[in-house]
Amino acid sequence: MALLTMWATTLGVAAPARSAEWIVLCTGYDACAAAGYSHSGYKENASTSWWSQSTGHNCTNYAAYRLVQNGMSSTKPATLSGNASNWGPSFTTQTNSSPAVGSIAWWDTSFSATGHVAYVEQVISASEIVISEDNWGGDFRWRRVTLGGGRWPTGFIHLEDQGSTVATDARAWQVVEPVRLLDTRTGVGAPVRKVLAGQAVTLQVTGRGGVPASGVDKVLINVNATSPTSNGYLTVHANGTTQPGSRSMSFLASSVNTQVVLSRVGADGKVRLYSSATTDLSADVVGWSPTDGFLSGGAPARVLDTRKGLGAPTGKLAAGGTLTLTVTGKAGVPTDAAAAVLNVSSTDASSAGWLTAYPNGVTRPSTPQVRFGTAKPATGLVVARIGSSGAVRIHTTAQTNVLVDVVGWLPTGADQVAVTPKPILNTAKGLGYPAGRVGAGGAVTLNVVGLAGVPSTGVRAVVLTVRATSPTASGYFTAHPSGTPEPAYASAKYPYGRSVTNTVVVPVGSDGKVRIVTSASTYLSADVQGYIRW
Numbered sequence: 001m002a003l004l005t006m007w008a009t010t011l012g013v014a015a016p017a018r019s020a021e022w023i024v025l026c027t028g029y030d031a032c033a034a035a036g037y038s039h040s041g042y043k044e045n046a047s048t049s050w051w052s053q054s055t056g057h058n059c060t061n062y063a064a065y066r067l068v069q070n071g072m073s074s075t076k077p078a079t080l081s082g083n084a085s086n087w088g089p090s091f092t093t094q095t096n097s098s099p100a101v102g103s104i105a106w107w108d109t110s111f112s113a114t115g116h117v118a119y120v121e122q123v124i125s126a127s128e129i130v131i132s133e134d135n136w137g138g139d140f141r142w143r144r145v146t147l148g149g150g151r152w153p154t155g156f157i158h159l160e161d162q163g164s165t166v167a168t169d170a171r172a173w174q175v176v177e178p179v180r181l182l183d184t185r186t187g188v189g190a191p192v193r194k195v196l197a198g199q200a201v202t203l204q205v206t207g208r209g210g211v212p213a214s215g216v217d218k219v220l221i222n223v224n225a226t227s228p229t230s231n232g233y234l235t236v237h238a239n240g241t242t243q244p245g246s247r248s249m250s251f252l253a254s255s256v257n258t259q260v261v262l263s264r265v266g267a268d269g270k271v272r273l274y275s276s277a278t279t280d281l282s283a284d285v286v287g288w289s290p291t292d293g294f295l296s297g298g299a300p301a302r303v304l305d306t307r308k309g310l311g312a313p314t315g316k317l318a319a320g321g322t323l324t325l326t327v328t329g330k331a332g333v334p335t336d337a338a339a340a341v342l343n344v345s346s347t348d349a350s351s352a353g354w355l356t357a358y359p360n361g362v363t364r365p366s367t368p369q370v371r372f373g374t375a376k377p378a379t380g381l382v383v384a385r386i387g388s389s390g391a392v393r394i395h396t397t398a399q400t401n402v403l404v405d406v407v408g409w410l411p412t413g414a415d416q417v418a419v420t421p422k423p424i425l426n427t428a429k430g431l432g433y434p435a436g437r438v439g440a441g442g443a444v445t446l447n448v449v450g451l452a453g454v455p456s457t458g459v460r461a462v463v464l465t466v467r468a469t470s471p472t473a474s475g476y477f478t479a480h481p482s483g484t485p486e487p488a489y490a491s492a493k494y495p496y497g498r499s500v501t502n503t504v505v506v507p508v509g510s511d512g513k514v515r516i517v518t519s520a521s522t523y524l525s526a527d528v529q530g531y532i533r534w
Contacts, residue, residue, distance in 0.1 A: 023143060023144040023145075024141055024142075024143050025037060025130070025141075025142040025143060025144060026141065026142050027139050027140070027141050028139055028140060029042070029043040029140050030043075032132075032140060032141070032142055037132070037142040038132075039132070039140055040065075040066060040069060040132075041069070042062055042065055042066075042134065042140070043140075045065060046061070046062075046065075046134070048065075049061065050064035050065040050068055050074070051064035051068075051074075051075075051076035051077070051080065052076045054136070057134050057135055057136060057137070057138060057139060057140070058134060058135075058136045059084055059116055059117050059118060059133055059134055059135055059136065060083075060084050060087070060117055061134070062119070062132075062133065062134035062140075063087075063104050063117040063118065063119055064076075066119045066132075067104070067159055067160050070102055070160040070162060071160055072159060072160045077090070077091075078483075079091065079483050079484055079509075079510065081510065082510075083114040083115055084106070084107070084114055084115035084116050084117045085107075085108050085109045085114055085115025086115070086510055087104065087106050087115070087117050087157060088106045088108060088154060088155050088157060088534070089508070089509065089510035090483075090510050091157050091159065092175075092460070092461070092481040092484065092507030092508065092509065092510075093175065093176065093177035093480075093481060093484065093487075093507055094157055094158045094159055094177065095155045095156065095157045095158070095460075095507075096155060096156060096158070096165075096172075096174040096175065096176070096210075097155055097156065097172045097174060098126075098156060098165045098166060098174065098212060099120050099123045099126075099129050099153075099156045099165070099166055100120065100123060100156065100158060100161040100162075100163050100164060100165040100166065101120055101121065101122065101123055101161065101162045101163030102119075102120065102160060102161040102162030102163060103120045103156040103157060103158050103159075103161050103165075104117050104118070104119060104120070104156065104157040104159065105117065105118045105119070105120050105129065105131050105145070105153040105156055106153055106154055106155050106156065106157050107151075107153055107154050108154045108534060110154070111151070111154070116133070116135075117133075117157075118131040118132065118133035118143075118153075119131060119132050119133065120156065121142065123163065123166045124144075125166070126147075126166050126215065127146060127147035127152075128144065128145070128146050128147070129144070129145050130142065130143070130144050130145075131143055131144075131145060154534055155534065158210070164212070164213065165210070165212050166212065166215075171290065171292065171293045171294040171414070171415070172290075172293070172294065172415045172532075173287060173288075173289050173293065173294065173295060173415055173416050173532055174287055174288050174289070174290070175286070175287045175460070175461050175505055175506075175507050175532070176209060176210040176211070176285060176286060176287055176288070177210070177487055178222065178284040178285070178286050178487045178488070178489040179208070179209030179210060179284060179285050179489075180209075180282065180283070180284050180488075180489055181203060181204075181205060181208055181209055181221070181283050181284065181285050182201070182203050182273075182281060182282055182283040183280075183281075183282040183283075184201065184280045184281050184282070185226070185280050185282070188282075189203055189204065189283075190202075190203070190281075194278050194279060194280050195273070195275045195278065195279060195280070195281055196275075196278050197229070197230075197232070197275065197276060197277045197278045198275075198276065199274070199275065200243075200272050200273055200274040200275065201272070201273050201281060202239050202270050202271075202272050202273075203270055203271050203272075203273060203283065204268075204269055204270050205219045205221070205265060205269060205270065205271055205285060205288075206265060206269030206270075207269060208285070209284075209285040210285070211285055211288050212288075213269070214269075215290050215291050216265050216269070216288050216289070216290060216291065217264060217265060217289050217290060217291045217292070217293055217295075218262060218263065218264050218265065218288065218289040218293075218295060218297075218408065219262075219263060219265055219271065219285060219287070219288045219289075220260060220261070220262050220285070220286050220287035220288065220505065221236075221260070221261050221263070221271070221283045221284065221285050221286065222258065222259075222260050222261075222283065222284045222286050222489070222491065222492075222502075223236070223248075223249055223258070223259055223260070223261050223273070223281065223282070223283045224256060224257065224258050224281065224282045224283070224493060225249065225251040225256075225257040225259075225275070225279045225280070225281060226256050226257075226279065226280040226281075226282070227254060227255070227256070227279065227280060228251050228252070228253050228254070228255070228257070228275075228277045228278065228279035229253060229254075229277055229278040229279065230253045230277045230278075231250075231251065231252055231253050231277065231376065231377060232250075232251055232253075232275060232276035232277030232279070233247045233248075233249060233250045233251065233275075233276050233277075233377065233379070234247075234248050234249040234251070234259075234261070234273055234274065234275055234276075234281075235247060235248055235273075235274045235300075236248040236249070236261045236263040236271055236272070236273050236274075237263060237264065237271065237272055237274075237299055237300065238263065238264040238265055238266040238267075238270075238271060238272070238299070239265075239266030239268055239270035239271055239272045240266040240267055240268060240270075241264075241266065241299060242299075243272070243274055244299045244300045244301070244302075244405075245302060246300035246301070246302055246343065246405040246407075247343060247345050247379055247403060247405060248261045248263070248300070248343055248379070248405075248407075249261055249379050250345060250347075250377035250378050250379040251277075251279065251377075252373075252376055252377075253277070255495050255498070256474070256493040256494075256495060257493075258490070258491075258492040258493050258500065258502055259379060259380070259381070259502060260286070260381050260502055260503050260504065260505075261283075261381065262341060262381060262407050262408060263407075264297075264298065264299065284489045286504075286505060287505055294410060294411060294414035294415055294416060295341070295408050295409075295410060295414070295416065296332070296408060296409055296410075296411070297331070297332060297333075297341065297406065297407060297408030297409055298331075298332055300343065300405045300406065300407045301330070301331035301332070301405060301406050302403065302404070302405050303325065303327060303330045303331055303404055303405070303406055304323075304325050304394070304402060304403060304404035305401075305402075305403050305404075306323075306401045306402050306403075307347070307348075307401045307403075311325055311404070312325070312402075316348070316350070316399045316400055316401050317394070317396050317399065317400060317401070317402050318396075318399055319350075319351070319353070319396065319397060319398045319399045320395075320396075320397065321395070321396060322364065322393050322394065322395040322396075323393065323394050323402070324360055324389075324391050324392075324393050325391055325392055325393070325394060325404060326389065326390050326391045327340045327342075327384075327386060327390060327391065327392055327406060327409075328386060328390030328391075329390065330406065331406035332406075332409070333406060333409045334409070334411075335390060336411070336412065337386055337390075337409045337410065337411060337412075338385065338386060338410050338411055338412040338413075338414065338417075338418065339383055339384060339385050339386055339409065339410040339414075339416075339417075339418035339530070340383075340384050340386055340392065340406055340408070340409045340410075341381070341382070341383050341384075341406070341407050341408035341409065341410070342357060342381070342382045342383075342384055342392075342404050342405065342406060342407065343379055343380070343381055343382075343403075343404070343405040343407055344357055344369065344370050344379065344380050344382050344394065344402070344403075344404050345370070345377065345378065345379040345380075345402070345403040345404070345405075346370060346372035346377065346378050346379075346396070346400045346401070346402060346403075347377045347400065347401045347403060348375060348400065348401045349372045349373065349374055349375060349376065349398055349399065349400035349401075350374065350398060350399040350400065351374050351398045351399065352371075352372065352373045352374055352398060353371075353372060353396060353397035353398025353400065354368035354369070354370060354371045354372065354396070354397055354398075354501075355368075355369060355370040355372070355380070355394060355395065355396050355400075355402065356368060356369050356394070356395045356421070357369060357382045357384045357392050357393070357394050357421075358384070358385075358387075358392065358393055358395070358420055358421060359384070359385045359386060359387030359388075359392060359393070359420055360386075360387030360388050360389055360391035360392055360393050361387040361388035361389075362387060362420050364393070364395055365420060365421045365422060365423075365527075366423065367421035367422065367423055367465065367527040368397075368465075368467065368501065368525075368527075369382050369421065369465050369501065369503075369527070369529075370382075370501065371467070371499050371500075371501045372398075372400065373498075380465075380501060380502075380503060381407075381503045382465075382503065382529065383410075383416070383418045383463055383503075383529045383530050384418060385418035385419060385420060385530075415460075415532055415533045415534075416463070416530060416531075416532045416533075417530050417531055417532075417533065418463075418529060418530040419452065419453035419454070419528060419529070419530050419531070420453065421465070421527045421528065421529055422451075422452035422453065422527060422528050423452075423525065423526070423527045423528075424446065424447075424448065424451055424452050424526055424527065424528055425444060425446055425516075425524060425525055425526035426523075426525045427444070427523050427524050427525070428469065428523040428525070432444065432446055432526075433446075433524070436523075437470075437472070437521045437522055437523050438518050438521065438522060438523070438524050439521050440472075440473070440475070440518070440519060440520050440521045441517075441518075441519065442517070442518060442521075443515050443516060443517035443518070444515070444516045444524055445482055445513050445514075445515050446513055446514055446515070446516065446526060447512055447513050448462045448464075448508060448512065448513060448514055448528070448531075449508060449512035450512070451528070452527075452528040453528065453531075454528060454531045455531070455533075456512075458533050458534050459508050459512075459531050459532070459533065459534070460507060460508065460531075460532045460533060460534045461505055461506060461507045461508060461531065461532040462505075462506060462508060462514065462528060462530070462531045462532070463503065463504075463505050463528070463529040463530040463531065463532070464479065464503070464504050464506065464514075464526045464527065464528060464529065465501060465502075465503055465526065465527045465529055466479055466491060466492065466501070466502060466503075466504050466516060466524070466525070466526045467499060467500065467501045467523075467524070467525040467526075468492070468494045468499065468500050468518065468522045468523070468524060469499040469522060469523040469524075469525065470497065470499065470522065470523055471494050471495075471496060471497065471498070471518075471520045471521065471522035472496070472520060472521040472522065473496050473520040473521070474493075474494065474495050474496045474520065475493070475494060475518060475519035475520030475522070476490035476491075476492060476493040476494065476518070476519050476520075477490065477491055477492055477494070477516055477517065477518045477519070477522075477524065478490045478491050478516070478517050479491045479504045479506045479514055479515070479516045479526075480506060480507075480514065480515055480517075481506065481507045481508060481509040481513075481514060481515070482508075482509030482510075482511050482512075482513035482514055482515045483509040483510060483511060483513075484509065486515075486517055490519075491504045491506075492504075494520075494522070503529065505532070
């Protein structure tokens, strides 16, 4: 029984092959070699356990062997455990839907009880690959797999790729581990100098940081405005297009400001960041959407401005007030859209407070999404589920003008699903963590599946609104998958004493959890906005 248990933790069993789904190119070490399909020396090394996997004919042992031969350590990664079905969740930030030569094709339990992994030998196109594999209870094979055949991999794991990533023609959103693309303080992506008031910096995003060189429609970047000379805002848009009259980010003078920004990519693979005030800028890519992906939308379009009477009567929204904003039929959002991606802003606030966006027709949740100070502008990216009459509602706790720009929308059936916002963490109140501040260098490991409208299975990532409240020193917080190393770049930075909110899209660890670490002592809160399915 002990031996069987050991096997069960390191196996991947291939499902029965069907001719419409697989094209077998060869079977067996010797027969494949004779036909020109190499086993890369695995025949002579199959008796060795690679990454503590079961030896011999076994998909996980073969995949581990190929990765070690490509240069990875022979020591099993700390995040890897269990059957082949666990490989994707064990490498969440390295797994997406785009193949590359040398990546690992991965199938979850929808393929077989223990899943399956294989080595990508060739990428013929975005919808056709050639793999080599070994199978528990089976044999070594090469196969050709097509997207339309019914057995396309659940994802591709990029650990030691031997070729460039090719964006698939699947519509799925792609999450990447944060990579810095721009820093005007150090000369990354732009010259070493501040972006002057009324000027812009152009940033190449495709072909960098895990983003393919082509086939990319939108990118999600985490932007920092550091030490602006005055309060102001950024407008981020596709390079080569007319600058829209919208606001992607608001920032405060002489401070550090962080905001996640969604932007279309120009035909040259670049985005343009315009600043209304002089400031240093840095940006980390955290995700992207393929051309013709589920996430649709053109240039940012303003649909609400209470200063001008656009979308609502002219005048500030009163403290405790709520307005209903129809979003379908505007800015290209169709009448059957399931969710809208919005930049929600406060400006000219009479006192400090927050804004909450939620579906029309449901009870208002107690989930702050955009925090603002007296006469201090603030902007937040919100994935808002559309409610009855094609509308969302905007609530404010303090008198303020409200601006809303549509930056995208999601159809019913998309891989990214918006829910009614719901809190799952509030350390000030003892929700999800003992009541009190999280200490400097401390972290909260937070279960996110099976809660707040998020399914218990099939979840690749979650969309959270994360807040640091009343920090005792300047610092940052970072959200990342449980069981993985902390990324090099923060999810948001905060100054001493000031509460900061940002939207994060974070992959879920193999245990169904995410981890939020803070560099300084602060209260932490997190609300679910939605999730991304496999």
